[in-house]
Each structure stands twice: as structure tokens, then as C-alpha cells.
Amino acid sequence: MALDKPYTDVPGTIIFDAEQSRKGYWLNQFCMSLMKAENREKFKANERAYLDGWAMTEEQKQAVLARDLNWCMRTGGNIYFLAKIGATDGKSFQQMAGSMTGMTEDEYRAMMMKGGRSVEGNRYIGENGDAQAQNQPQGAAGKKA
Incomplete structure (x- = not known):
């Protein structure tokens, strides 16, 4: 299970x-x-x-x-x-990571030097749809307030 x-x-x-x-x-x-x-x-x-x-x-x-x-x-x-x-294959880890993100090694390095990818849209799948409902405070019984 x-x-x-x-x-x-x-x-x-x-x-x-x-x-x-x-x-x-x-x-x-x-x-x-x-x-x-x-x-x-x-x-x-x-x-x-x-x-x-x-x-x-x-x-x-x-x-x-x-x-x-x-x-x-x-x-x-x-x-x-x-x-x-x-x-x-003679690839650096940066080259590999870049290939996984669709970026060149230089693009990947630049993104990481700027602090990495934005968290916007990357927190959780429901973020853009039902984020409001998921982020509502909950009462003591665990129900939406």
C-alpha cells in the first residue's frame, strides 16, 4: 500500500x-x-x-x-x-543540470548565480488554482476558518 x-x-x-x-x-x-x-x-x-x-x-x-x-x-x-x-560522457554536473532544465550550461550557471529559479508557480500544483482555499487559516478542529 x-x-x-x-x-x-x-x-x-x-x-x-x-x-x-x-x-x-x-x-x-x-x-x-x-x-x-x-x-x-x-x-x-x-x-x-x-x-x-x-x-x-x-x-x-x-x-x-x-x-x-x-x-x-x-x-x-x-x-x-x-x-x-x-x-x-565527459559532461560537468552543470552541463547535465542545464540539459535537465532546457538551458545551456551558461544559462543554467547564470540562473543559479542569480539565486535559482523563482518560487512563483513552483510551490505546489494547486498554487495557481485553489491556493486561496489551501492557505486559509484553520480552526482548532482542522476546518477552514
Whole structure:
């Protein structure tokens, strides 16, 4: 039985919780294998064959082949493990983060230097619709005042 997850209401955010961890176990194990030079060479020589040696889903393999880190995260990848793919490709973490936001490395760096993205529209999905109702003070019984 899934637990109540109020954090799923944050737009554009994938929380790496126990469920995501289980879903991405083999994807993340593959990523960790790239810490060894011999495995990086095997992967670079024939990516598909190397991926087929892991008990990953076909969707996870396609996400890796596409180098779509957001897709990898949706299928259970953890960004700290996925960083090994970027490192194997000679990418910096800033380049990877930029690709996840649709920005160039320079655009991403500039945004972060200015304090990151605006919180407006990024607090929770209901923010723009029923935010007024959700932000009303509650009485002692937990009912809207």
C-alpha cells in the first residue's frame, strides 16, 4: 500500500523516496558500475550490449541511450548515480543540470548565480488554482476558518 505523499504536488519535482529507489535499483546499480574504467570502456564500446547485461526495464535503457536524465529520474534514477553517465560522457554536473532544465550550461550557471529559479508557480500544483482555499487559516478542529 502506498503511503500518502504530499510532496508529489510540487511541479517538476521527482522525490527519490523508497518507491523510486525500488523502481530504479538496477538503473542506479548500472550507473555505479561506471565508476570503474573497464566498465566505462565496455559501455562506450557497445552501450546497448552493456545495458542488456543489467536487469533494467526497456524504458530505463531507452532513457539512458537518449541521455534524457529527467526520463531516467522518472524511472527511478537518482541524480547522484546518474551523474556517473554524464562523467562517462565527459559532461560537468552543470552541463547535465542545464540539459535537465532546457538551458545551456551558461544559462543554467547564470540562473543559479542569480539565486535559482523563482518560487512563483513552483510551490505546489494547486498554487495557481485553489491556493486561496489551501492557505486559509484553520480552526482548532482542522476546518477552514
